[in-house]
Amino acid sequence: MSDTASLRETLALRGALLEGHFALSSGRHSDRFVQKFRILEDPALLEPVAARIAQRFAPGAPTIVVSAAVGGILLGYEVARALRTHAVFVEKEHGRPVLRRGFTIARTDRALVVEDVITTGGSMKEVLEIVRESGAAILGAGAIVVRGPVDLGVPLFSLLALPLRSYEPHQCPQCSSGVPLTDPGSRRA
Numbered sequence: 001m002s003d004t005a006s007l008r009e010t011l012a013l014r015g016a017l018l019e020g021h022f023a024l025s026s027g028r029h030s031d032r033f034v035q036k037f038r039i040l041e042d043p044a045l046l047e048p049v050a051a052r053i054a055q056r057f058a059p060g061a062p063t064i065v066v067s068a069a070v071g072g073i074l075l076g077y078e079v080a081r082a083l084r085t086h087a088v089f090v091e092k093e094h095g096r097p098v099l100r101r102g103f104t105i106a107r108t109d110r111a112l113v114v115e116d117v118i119t120t121g122g123s124m125k126e127v128l129e130i131v132r133e134s135g136a137a138i139l140g141a142g143a144i145v146v147r148g149p150v151d152l153g154v155p156l157f158s159l160l161a162l163p164l165r166s167y168e169p170h171q172c173p174q175c176s177s178g179v180p181l182t183d184p185g186s187r188r189a
């Protein structure tokens, strides 16, 4: 898994990159779906993926890795392990993103923010906001897959770009061809 082409091949073989006709949580339809837990559930696959993100940011000597629950917890932990630092995560409390469980980010920290799959960047921006409030320096953002054009205001490194193509059902080419629709279950396109 030394380059992007082989990573993509590996993820496809594991069922992480699905092709078909999918109903997204937004109600739109797409011909591709990223089943991120096919990556996150397997330490043997996640470890080298996380190591590549860690390597990219290692020169900045991160002191903390910050992610968002739920999938981000697993990636954040593995990236922190590769960097020999620690990981905390942001979660929702009464609908607001917060640090719970006694997690703290110090003003003196150099934070690396990670996310498994970035589509609109919404949860990544929430995490970045929490880090900014702490006063810590932000080295950048790392992701496994990026699905759309996102501007986070910090350097973004991703292992794979998989632009999201989606359609309103009445404009969906696969609907017009009569291809059966699949509900991928777990949300997050």
Ligand SMILES: [Zn+2]
Pocket (backbone or CB within 6 Å): 021, 029, 030, 169, 172, 173, 174, 175, 176, 181
């Ligand atoms: Zn369709």
